[in-house]
Amino acid sequence: MFILHERLKADTLEITRLELSRVLLMNDSAFPWLILVPEREGIREIHELNEKDRVLLVEEMALASRVIRQLYMPDKINIGALGNLVPQLHVHVVGRYAADRAWPGPVWGAGPASPYADSERDSIRERFRKAFPDKKQSALSQPLRQGEQGAQ
């Protein structure tokens, strides 16, 4: 049974669920910033996933990158799997601009987040949701996900 880490839950808005990962939007309007969390309990490192899941992960990283590129046309995508503070494996996919607050440094540790206003959360979430392909069928084929639906 997969349980999302408290800190990830508190800092993000949920966008969708892909075959491997839950897709979260970092609640920081300073950057278009997605977080992929593979729904595998007890995994801290990419190399701890099995080969099939690693392939899913890199494809989902590429998908999240393309979504950010399509919606925001950033100058660069930054990808990172750190986990020094939150051990549950999660991968950041962040659109960067040469004019953003942290450029050319990394976004991690670059100061406090600027949360989205309450009034814009629904629309930003909807914007991202529409950009991800509908994968309900693929999700339904995975028994683990079905057992989990009540928890959200």
Added chain:
Amino acid sequence: MFILHERLKADTLEITRLELSRVLLMNDSAFPWLILVPEREGIREIHELNEKDRVLLVEEMALASRVIRQLYMPDKINIGALGNLVPQLHVHVVGRYAADRAWPGPVWGAGPASPYADSERDSIRERFRKAFPDKKQSALSQPLRQGEQGAQ
């Protein structure tokens, strides 16, 4: 024809070449820090690689992680593909310790490197080389690599 970016060349020691990536060791004795550079000209982002290369990349990321884990037993592996300063796609794989200089922050932008002493470079390179599987046969099966050997 793949040409390694000048900055990556200047900051690292070459360890080996895998099926997709050149494996470099960051010349910073503060962290066990490998850099994978896919030998594909003109690629800046992971999602720009084709699917086959993305799968190779995630497997090589996992391999580099296991090598660092085996040699250094770090508390955590950090993986990052940033490229804000060096546009050529490259992936950092870094062993982290709760007692290291930058913990729990990222290593990128965490101050100047502490280069390995001249006297220890050969042994550290050898240590890493021995930890990677021998892949000469796989390299020989790729015509692109053969044309390149004179350039190193």
